[in-house]
Amino acid sequence: MQNFGELRLDRISRHFHTHAALRELDLTIKAGEFISLLGPSGCGKSTALNCIAGLLSLTSGEIRLDGKRIDPLPPEQRGFGMVFQNYALFPHMSVRRNIAFGLEMRGIRRAEVNQRVEKALKLVRLDNLGDRLPGQLSGGQQQRVAIARAAVIEPPLVLMDEPLSNLDAKLRIEMRHEIRRLHNELGLTTIYVTHDQDEALSLSDRIVVMRDGVKRQEGTPEELYQRPATLDVALFMGFRNVLDVNARQDGVGRITAESGAVRLGALGQAPSGPAIAAFRPDDVLLAGEEGQPAHVGTVEYCGRDWLADLTLPDGRTVLMRSPHPLTKGDPIRFTVPPERVRVFAGEEALA
Ligand SMILES: Nc1ncnc2c1ncn2[C@@H]1O[C@H](COP(=O)(O)OP(=O)(O)OP(=O)(O)O)[C@@H](O)[C@H]1O
Ligand SMILES: [Mg+2]
Missing domain, CATH: 2.40.50.140 (Nucleic acid-binding proteins)
Incomplete structure (x- = not known):
């Protein structure tokens, strides 16, 4: 695990043409925290996450990891793990190879790759399904592969964009527990995007509520639940x-x-x-x-x-x-x- 102390967003903005999807967002994430970005559709959650990942460039502002600017770096040099709503697995590769892919790209020795993949499979409780193709798995199982693939590279930060929104209600609640368990067991730092308040309340150490591209309130789940600051x-x-x-x-x-x-x-x-x-x-x-x-x-x-x-x-x-x-x-x-x-x-x- 590459350790870090804190990731700091300093007044980051992102415009699309003249439209501001994100406006002067300030946020500090400490190692080990689970933070949710919560807000209605179109409020800028994915934009914020993609700016952190490096998939979108900033219009203004800075992102620093332990004081060092990372916003000019391409996504692969930031090395954050990503989990998306649609899983984004390689359909022609087995579960095992999907999980191994990121490690192979990093030139890690075969023996170590195999060992880490087996460990990741166990963690997400898919050790008996490693040889299947993604198409032969249920939605929840596919999402667990996506999570294993993000976690196996032991990234300093895992970014998740509505990872559970394609699952049915029961599975969503089960996977919610799984995500928090993995976060704790692997000592991850996680930024989690959702528009579901229950999900944010149950998962997070801290919640950032957004609206129209700005942060409206930030606090613990208890603070937000009991004392919302605005209507x-x-x-x-x-x-x-x-x-x-x-x-x-x-x-x-x-x-x-x-x-x-x-x-x-x-x-x-x-x-x-x-x-x-x-x-x-x-x-x-x-x-x-x-x-x-x-x-x-x-x-x-x-x-x-x-x-x-x-x-x-x-x-x-x-x-x-x-x-x-x-x-x-x-x-x-x-x-x-x-x-x-x-x-x-x-x-x-x-x-
Ligand atoms: N590539 C793009 N070009 C132009 N406008 C965009 C682009 N991507 C996002 N936007 C706009 O920026 C705003 C924020 O979008 P964003 O995807 O960050 O919202 P979100 O909070 O993730 O919403 P959702 O919950 O629906 O995923 C929206 O008004 C959206 O239409
Ligand atoms: Mg989104």
Whole structure:
């Protein structure tokens, strides 16, 4: 393993003609970290990853590995491992030869190549399928070959671009565990691109949320899940309920968010005035007399629980996830714990 301390992106930008796919992204990745770039389609995730890999040149900015500039280097001199959405395996070569390819290109002795390939096959649990062609494997198995091929060269950095998006839901969750296990066992440093918040939350040490070519927020999964800094990050993190409110700050970290018949408490700081309150369906709880009145609308059975539309007296809708069955048309009262309500005002509310 070629060790390194940190990879640093310094205000990197990438334009396509006049269109800026990536704008002044700053990011530091420390050895051993698992970082996800998370954001909606077209926000610049793949562009950022391809700039790091050297597959795309920068329009401006610098990339440094332990202080040494690498952005002028071609991809092969950076030597990072890549895993793509479509696996990109050589169809006419056996699994074993696919994995060996990168080592052979580096002129490594045959005996050592064989030994490393066998070890990589075991790691991804494909030791009995080494002689098959990629076309004779399932999607999940092919993706494991792609991961073995990237990891076998023991790269300083592994870059993965939506590697699980072609797999079905069950396999995606299994492979997610596999990817994190390999990251830990091999002591890799990984940058992982996804638009799936669950994937990013479960895999990452740190998440970078992007939108329109810029970084919107960076933090641990817990920080992003609990305290999204802006409304667009909150929406991306599952705060599906969004209400226009009037916020009142009491000066000691408590906010009252009111509009019409609705009154919610929240924690934190927000200037008093027009604002947006956001919360998750999971955090809407049934309450007694002190709760907010509403009527149950459509109810969807989700297996473990129910997802219901609640209609407020002013006609607006709140989504609630309930562990108990609810009946359409019933009057209910609900509450949302103040620590689960985010209030965004002004700039932060820009969606
Ligand atoms: N070769 C290209 N020429 C022109 N525009 C491009 C090119 N590649 C990407 N773009 C544009 O740059 C922006 C960012 O694209 P990018 O592929 O980085 O998005 P992404 O976040 O990876 O999206 P997705 O989740 O759909 O893969 C998009 O608006 C895209 O249309
Ligand atoms: Mg992409």
